[in-house]
Amino acid sequence: MPFAEIIGQDRAVGSLRAALARGALHHAYLFGGPAGVGKGAAARLLAQAANCEGPAAAGADACGACGPCTRIARGLHPDVLFLAEEREMAKAGRWEPKGGRTPSKEIVVDQIRELVDRRLGMKRFEGRRRFVVVDPADAMNVQAQNALLKTLEEPPDDTTLVLVSSSPDGLLATIKSRCLRVPFAPLPDELVSARLLAEGWEPAAARVAAALAGGSLGRALGLDAEALEERRQAVEEAASLDPADAGAWLGYAARAGKDRDLARETCELLLVWLRDVLAVGVAGDGATLALPDLAPLSRRAAEALPPPAVLRRRDRVQQALRALRQNGAPALALERMLIGWFHG
Incomplete structure (x- = not known):
């Protein structure tokens, strides 16, 4: 099942699946932990599981194959919004900075206002639950964080915001206090090494990569x-x-x-x-x-x-x-x- 994609995060995944099973998703989550340990994937899988129309729809996982699951995976579902650094969104053709200025490395206040004033003000199109995934949340500048506060306090019905952060302590205290924190831990070296072996790495190289990666599968795969x-x-x-x-x-x-x-x-x-x-x-x-x-x-x-x-x-x-x-x-x-x- 799709949540099985996330390795070494049994506690975090278990808490999310329990909330799905109870039908009690929180309105705002903060997924915090090192880069490359599955936080972003978990946010996507949570949105898929909450909107799945396949055989897993009544449970706490997603089928990964139905229409909503595939559209969310491709970033095309109208009720699952992904917010990233201005330059990355501009590069993907999903955002154009106002005034023709050069896109910033940050998530700026204009992006938050566009999200809050226009996108979240509309009714849901087709999903059972709307999601906003801010990844990386660390990229929000102070003005953007302050602009998001009201939405974190009073989100629209059937809406969940997920902030994905490798440095959650760097976020404003007012942001952190309005989110339910889900910690993601560094991965044990043996898990990283095993995943690299499954990808076809030689054993010696897999061990060295795991040792260098500091618990980050993403970093290990990039070596x-x-x-x-x-x-x-x-x-x-x-x-x-x-x-x-x-x-x-x-x-x-x-x-x-x-x-x-x-x-x-x-x-x-x-x-x-x-x-x-x-x-x-x-x-x-x-x-x-x-x-x-x-x-x-x-x-x-x-x-x-x-x-x-x-x-x-x-x-x-x-x-x-x-x-x-x-x-x-x-x-x-x-x-x-x-x-x-x-x-x-």
Whole structure:
């Protein structure tokens, strides 16, 4: 069934299906959680389930194949409205900024006024329940959020608004207080890896992608499987550097720092590997590792480094990541990281 598309979110999906079964959908939801864990898909599936005319119509799921389900999936149902950043809606031909100005990266007040004054003022066309999905809700500027408040307080009959947000705490308190929050959690690495294997990924690449994705299936699916091998090799090389060979450090920093994305993802993978080192130091060979392919390196590092030294290395990697996110020179950030590793 369609809700089965959402993996690893049993609590969130369970609460939505229970509300559907009771016929007691809330007038406004806030789906909050990391990017790429199924929030947007869950909003679409909720709208499908509430308007399904297929065999599942009497239950708490959608058939995915009837007219309403297919039109909602294609974004063509007249009673299910999707609101996104102004530039994205303009690109899709669904919105034209007033005054001929350049479309904004935000959801602006004009979009909310168009929604409230025109679209929500009309009667429903065909669906049992109207939905408005704002994704990403984080893109609403302050004026747009304030313009939406009255509708959140007093929505039209048989209407549900769903705000989809990767940073729900950044929304106005008045917005959050008027929505029923449905939290979506980061996905376990094993679930992400299993999904990638089902998509035809090689096992080693799937494990590395899952480790890098931070619980986001969307991010994992967006990674380049071939490029991941370069990241894994960079981690393996860093783990094998000789503390006494400064020339090797500089060479490594130059190679791994030739590209900002490579340097950033190498640092993110180093954090995962160093977590494995700490796990081996505590649990020995019984430790569950995120990067089992690097288990021999993890064991050697755990034997050579006391936990405070491993933690110091993690701290230096995090400093390098902060520098990279602030447009620091990649090679220089990695050089400073390695100096901290060996002479911190």
